[in-house]
Amino acid sequence: MNLTKSTSADGTTLTIQIKGKFDFNLVQSFRQAYAQINANIVKVIVDLRETEYMDSSALGMLLNMKKTIESQVGTIEISNCQPQLRKILQISRFDKKFDIC
Amino acid sequence: MIHVLIVDDQALNRILLSKMLEEDGYKISMAYNGLEALKVLETQDIDIILLDVIMPVMDGFEAAQKIKQRFDEVYLPIIFITSLDDQGSFERCLEVGGDDFIQKPFEKVILHAKIKAHSRTRQLSKKANQQKELLQYHHNQNEREHEIIEHIFNNSLENQDKFKDHLDFNLSPASMFNGDMFLVAQSPIGNLYCMLGDFTGHGLAAAIGALPASRAFYRMVSKGMAVNDVASEINTLLYNLLPGHMFCAATIIELSSSGKSISAWLGGLPDAYLIDQNGDVKQVLESQHMALGILDEDEFEHEVIHFETDHETRLAFATDGIIETTNKNDVFFGEERFLETLKSKPMVSCENIVGYVSEFADGSEQQDDVSIVLLNCLPLASQEQVRETFSTLAFNLSLSLNAKQIKQTDPVYDLVNILSGVGGLKDHRSNIFLLLSEAYNNSLDHGVLGLDSNIKLQEDGFFKYYEMREKALAALSDAMIIIDMRYCPDTLSLYFIICDSGRGFNRGESALSATNSEFGRGLSLLKEIAEKVTYNASGNQVEMCYKLS
Structure with a gap:
């Protein structure tokens, strides 16, 4: 499985971790990961520590997620990007829409 | 056979004694004075010495002293040969090391009894000496092994002094080996990991698990894995390795390179405290899980906690050695005193805290390893990456995909993997993936499958688009996509040409799209990442140049 999700011990943080490539192949599973989010x-946190590749479809998926859950969830964070992926996010101005750390 | 040395300058005495003793089955050697006796002792294994007092060259007093000095490890009895009128010299005989007397004229029964008694004592002494030597041997062996192991342990701990601004720590083992373990490492993207572990017990038996655990820790951090994955890896390793009653309570921390967030896996150590610079507690972090090495892989609990930090925040965590330190009245140091010490002065140091603890213990013997860590949540410089050198071999790579291959393969991913094997290209693999993925998917989606990006603008259009794509792809029967690649080591460039059998379309409009829109992001990304992107007039072929420098 290239996508895993886990909830923190205190139940307040959902982490979606993507392994390998983040592209349109994950459209369904990525949507499901935040579909029925606990109150x-x-x-x-979208944790990209093990993500090697992403393309514009991943950016679309991130934006869709933001649209769907931003009213419910205070913060959406994209964390642990490798330098080249961070650059892709910056070029796309995602640093204005997400907490990238 | 008991070997008796008779030392006497008078032949009569020597003959009398040797006759009496030979009859009883003793082995006899003889000397005429003290000096000769010493010579005999150097070459023969003598058990008992019968020593005359008055002799030429060296008398019995001097000889006795020298013999006792020379052979001090095993009891070597000296029985002085005296006459009744020698009574005055008895005391002197004892002073110089004599063990007994035999009086002239000799009485066989008494002589026999005395020799028997003293040789029994000598046997016991011999045995004790052998045991002492054996013990000494084992002790030396032990020392040597400890030295070797200590050397290995010290070498297994890397980086501990590299992060002086971020980490202040103090480890005080109760014995030579520390059952507590503190590991530090930085991941490729710059996050700082530290692990404080407390193995059951202390000393070598407790420390032994630190070796494999530290290797696993460094390996996982070098891959930049999440703290729960690091914990899970070490758990499995210790579960398989350690005997059932041994485990390792641990706190594993990952501080983001920005210094602004922490992830923590907490298994079995006392509460950790998030404090400000004055030591006031902002948050108490309780242990969430069982210690490492207890649960098997399936039962293992992965949950971590996340929290935000700032550059003034510090995280204090310790093994139970501190709060369980007792004083002479068997009172524990306890959590309250620990919290007091954190507040005792601004930016309190581990040295301060350990100072308070030992002041409290007031000379009571240290029962357990005492370890404490203070982590300052400051940003980190990312590590210098070692760059691969570029291959000097120029090459072309070309592939054409028919409809069946388009449906069944993932050519972009496979191509990136192939190119990553070329010296120097691995560092650029994310960008190469992006370029190929955007160009290939454009050709496939719009050229070959004829999909319209405007679908994405509809309600739920993004997902609709990919559903339609799936259907169109399944129905595809006749199509071709050609990918040409060229690597030029001289200019450090990669050239890509991607050409499809589609009718082509106008690329102009997508370039105008804003970042908020659901599509068109791909093309602007391409233009930023690549040196140059050009389409042919009919819109079914794209050429890209990517600079590796």
């Missing part, structure tokens, strides 16, 4: 969740 206690105040923060969603």
Whole structure:
């Protein structure tokens, strides 16, 4: 499985971790990962530490997620990007829409 | 056979004694004075010495002293040969090391009894000496092994002094080996990991698990894995390795390179505290899980906690050695005193805290390893990456995909993997993937499958688009996409040409799209990442140049 999700011990943070490539092949599973989000969740972390590749379809998926859950979740964070992926996010001005750290 | 040395300058005495003793089955050697006796002792294994007092060259007093000095490891009895009128010299005989007397004229029964008694004592002494030597041997062996192991342990701990601004720590083992373990490492993207572990017990038996655990920790951090994956890896390793009653309570921390967030896996150590610079507690972090090495892989609990930090925040965590330190009245140091010490002064140091703890213990013997860590949540410089050198071999790579191959393969991913094997290109693999993925999917989606990006503008259009794509792809029967690649080591460039059998379309409009829109992001990304992107007039072929420098 290239996508795993886990909830923190205190139940307030949902982490979606993507392994390998983040592209349109994950459209369904990525949507499902945040589809029925628990009411206690105040923060969603998309953890890209093991993501090697992403393309514009991944950017589309991230934007869709933001649109769907931003009213419910306080913070959406994209974390642990490798330098080249961070650059892709910056070129696309995603640093204005997400907390990238 | 008991070997007796008779030392006497008078032949009569020597003959009398040797006759009496030979009859009883003793082995006899003889000397005429003290000096000769010493010579005999150097070459023969003598058990008992019968020593005359008055002799030429060296008398019995001097000889006795020298013999006792020379052979001090095993009891070597000296029985002085005296006459009744020698009574005055008895005391002197004892002073110089004599063990007994035999009086002239000799009485066989008494002589026999004395020799028997003293040789029994000598046997016991011999045995004790052998045991002492054996013990000494084992002790030396032990020392040597400890030195070797200590050397290995010290070498297994990397990086500990590299992060002086971020980490202040103090480890005080109760014995030579530390059952507590503190590991530090930085991941490729710059996150700082540290792990404080406390193995059951202390000393070598407790420390032994630190070796494999530290290797696993460094390996996982070098891959930039999440703390729960690091914990899970070490758990499985210790579960398989350690005996059932041994485990490792641990706190594993990952501080983001920005210094602004922490992920923590907490298994079995006392509460950790998020404090400000004055030591006031902002958050108490309780242990969430069982220690490492107890649960098997399936039962293992992965949950971590996340929290935000700032550059003034510090995280204090310790093994139970501190709060369980007792004083002479068997009172524990306890959590409250620990919290007091954190507040005792601004930016309190581990040295300060350990100072308070030992002041409290007031000379009571240290029962357990005492370890404490203070982590300052400051940003980190990312590590210098070692760049691969570029291959000097120029090459072309070309592939053409028919409808069946388009449906069944993932050519972009496979191509990136192939190119990553070329010296120097691995560092650029994310960009190469992006270029190929955007160009190939454009050709496929719009050229070959004829999909319209405007679908994405509809309600739920994004997902509709990919559903339609799937259907169109399944129905595809006649199509071709050609990918040409060229690597030029001289200019450090990669050239790509991607050409499809579609009718082509106008690329102009998508370039105008804003970042908010659901599509068109791909093309602007291409233009940013590539040096040059050009389409042919009919819109079914794209050429890209990517600079590797």
